[in-house]
Amino acid sequence: xxxxxxxxxxxxxxxxxxxxxxxxxxxxxxxxxxxxxxxxxxxxxxxxxxxxxxxxxxxxxxxxxxxxxxxxxxxxxxxxxxxxxxxxxxxxxxxxxxxxxxxxxxxxxxxxxxxxxxxxxxxxxxxxxxxxxxxxxxxxxxxxxxxxxxxxxxxxxxxxxxxxxxxxxxxxxxxxxxxxxxxxxxxxxxxxxxxxxxxxxxxxxxxxxxxxxxxxxxxxxxxxxxxxxxxxxxxxxxxxxxxxxxxxxxxxxxxxxxxxxxxxxxxxxxxxxxxxxxxxxxxxxxxxxxxxxxxxxxxxxxxxx
Numbered sequence: 001x002x003x004x005x006x007x008x009x010x011x012x013x014x015x016x017x018x019x020x021x022x023x024x025x026x027x028x029x030x031x032x033x034x035x036x037x038x039x040x041x042x043x044x045x046x047x048x049x050x051x052x053x054x055x056x057x058x059x060x061x062x063x064x065x066x067x068x069x070x071x072x073x074x075x076x077x078x079x080x081x082x083x084x085x086x087x088x089x090x091x092x093x094x095x096x097x098x099x100x101x102x103x104x105x106x107x108x109x110x111x112x113x114x115x116x117x118x119x120x121x122x123x124x125x126x127x128x129x130x131x132x133x134x135x136x137x138x139x140x141x142x143x144x145x146x147x148x149x150x151x152x153x154x155x156x157x158x159x160x161x162x163x164x165x166x167x168x169x170x171x172x173x174x175x176x177x178x179x180x181x182x183x184x185x186x187x188x189x190x191x192x193x194x195x196x197x198x199x200x201x202x203x204x205x206x207x208x209x210x211x212x213x214x215x216x217x218x219x220x221x222x223x224x225x226x227x228x229x230x231x232x233x234x235x236x237x238x239x240x241x242x243x244x245x246x247x248x249x250x251x252x253x254x255x256x257x258x259x260x261x262x263x264x265x266x267x268x269x270x271x272x273x274x275x276x277x278x279x280x281x282x283x284x285x286x287x288x289x290x291x292x293x294x295x296x297x298x299x300x301x302x303x304x305x
Contacts, residue, residue: 002164004188006077006103008206009042010220011190012213013050014068015261018272024060028271030071032214035269039217042207043077043103044068045167047093049144050211050257053081055275058089062096069100079209081139083107087123091130104135106167109147117153128162136162141169141192149175154182167209168192173199180204194220195246198239201227211256212246215263216296218304225305234303241299248292254281262289263296 014036017028036044046068047053047061056064065080072078082093082105094105109115110123128136138157142148148170157163166179169192180189181204191200194210197220201208213220219242226234249259255278261271262281266289273280281289 002186002188004164004186004206007043007079007165007188007190009208010213010217010224011043011045011077011079011207011209012036012041012217013045013048013209013211014064015050015214015257015264015271016052016056016064016275018275020272022272022275024056024063025272026063026067029064029067032264032269032271033068033071036214036217037072037076040221041076041213041217043079044072045106045209046078046080048081048106048139048209049141050214050260051081052257052275052278053084055278058084058092061093065097065100065102069102073101078102079104079106079137081106081108082127083109083139085111087126090123090127094127094131094134098131098134102134104137104164105131106137106139108139108141108145109149111145111147114146117150117156120147121153121156124157125160128160132162134162135164136160137164137188137190138166139169140166140175143169143171149179151178151182154179158183158187164188165190165206168200168205171196173203176200176205177203180206195239195243197242198223198227198235201235202232212242212249212260215260215267215292216242216245216300218300219296222303222305238299238303241295241303245292245295245299248288248295252281252285252288253279254285255279259285259289259292262286263293266290266293
């Protein structure tokens, strides 16, 4: 039986923390890690989409992982996303993550070229082989990667004994039910799209990894609490509040992660802005960011456990 209890809960996707020159800032990285762990989240998901990994070097990604492990290692579950354009860099990042003693490594499928399932499976298995003593998690995000995880590919990947779950960011919530059915009860499914977290949990997701969790983890934890109480109506109300907040943030001219970092700034946590070609906030975005911050505060007063 796989040990998946350490993954069950709310796991914010960690944001890249930059200084004023746009370089990785160790102090801000450690401060954000402490901030989120003190909120009571289950773990942290490092160097994924929210961490702007595609626009960072291998050395920068290693540095982020090292900083977070030094700051909060042993206090929370740590998953490091190591996927990238090529197998060589991804495998190097996986080896490095294992040397730090993290709980799991994760990876998107190979991007740009449209590869057959056998090549995708080999890519994932080669990465996993580079960290043979560490759990492996598939990151399914077809809207960005251009590749969709399917049932046959998942069944092939389950031959890898290190595979413990799927971070599923595809929009059809039906995929969660399918992957959970194939993987079984000791296989963890992480809901990816934040706007459907409640639905994902009801259709079989065991946990969540999300990009907006970092500014409102309390609301997602409140959905989990309502789920444990069997209070579906409350789950729906909290999800509705979350979705109105997300709508404001994605309505900005600047990139979503720039908007989220703007909210964090209002919460007293400075992590800089985003890395080009992602767009920084426009002056017209500040009203949305401030309104989102106000709505988070109000929703927390009502629902936070």
